[in-house]
Amino acid sequence: QVQLVESGGGVAQRGGSLRLSCAASGFNFRDFAMHWVRQAPGKGLEWAAVMWYDGRDKKYADSVRGRFTISRDNSRNTLYLQMNYLTADDTAIYYCARGGVQGPIDYWGQGTLLTVSS
Amino acid sequence: QSVLTQPPSVSGAPGQRVTISCTGSSSNIGAGYEVHWYQQVPGTAPKLLIYGNSNRPSGVPDRFSASKSGTSASLAITGLQAEDETYYYCLSYDSSLSGLLFGGGTKLTVL
Numbered sequence: 001q002v003q004l005v006e007s008g009g010g011v012a013q014r015g016g017s018l019r020l021s022c023a024a025s026g027f028n029f030r031d032f033a034m035h036w037v038r039q040a041p042g043k044g045l046e047w048a049a050v051m052w053y054d055g056r057d058k059k060y061a062d063s064v065r066g067r068f069t070i071s072r073d074n075s076r077n078t079l080y081l082q083m084n085y086l087t088a089d090d091t092a093i094y095y096c097a098r099g100g101v102q103g104p105i106d107y108w109g110q111g112t113l114l115t116v117s118s
Numbered sequence: 119q120s121v122l123t124q125p126p127s128v129s130g131a132p133g134q135r136v137t138i139s140c141t142g143s144s145s146n147i148g149a150g151y152e153v154h155w156y157q158q159v160p161g162t163a164p165k166l167l168i169y170g171n172s173n174r175p176s177g178v179p180d181r182f183s184a185s186k187s188g189t190s191a192s193l194a195i196t197g198l199q200a201e202d203e204t205y206y207y208c209l210s211y212d213s214s215l216s217g218l219l220f221g222g223g224t225k226l227t228v229l
Contacts, residue, residue, distance in 0.1 A: 035218070037220075044207065044220060044221075044222050044223040045156070045158075045164065045207050045209075045220040045223070046220065047209075047217055047218040047219065047220060049217075050217065050218070059216050059217045060217070061215070061217055062215070095163060095164075101211075102151060102152070102211035102218075103151075103152065103154050103169075103209055103210065103211055103218055104152070104154035104166060104169040104170070104209065105154070105156075105164075105166070105209070105218075106166050106169070106175070108163035108164055108165075109163065110162075110163055111163060
């Protein structure tokens, strides 16, 4: 069965950096676009970034563009999110998710919590 | 500004029918991009409820249905059950953003 397992969350300093990872299994990872979606405490879902199945393109939400970088290693079935210049507004649960570039997202990980402290 | 607007809350009695709207614009729903719906129980990951405007994944009860018209879409839930009380989100692609766009979410309360 499809499994997406995020890791790397925790507490980071304002202005600092952190890298999230997502280990995928149960499907041909290299055949699917992959997304990061985040959810601030008590708030709704916010799409953050997508990477094409072959890594040839990537897109970002305005809120993270220029600070976050999505990448993937198809040989390791792993998706990454490098987050730099973190702010309090980046505090959220970060979900790794599988789906088409234009949607739908059909599988989600359990999420990893990032807390940005001052 | 690209946005998908959902009502913050809706409610209905057990057994009744409720609908949740998702209003977009010419750069997303109105442009012909598909709408997808998710159910999220607090503390858990979202679950795909409807994809491609009106299709149910395997295992989703037929009490859930959805449609799309013009710049809007709607999710309908019939035969409301206590377990349906949770949050619902719409999702579509937005060409102005070159990315996905979630609605703000709707909390369904079963009275």
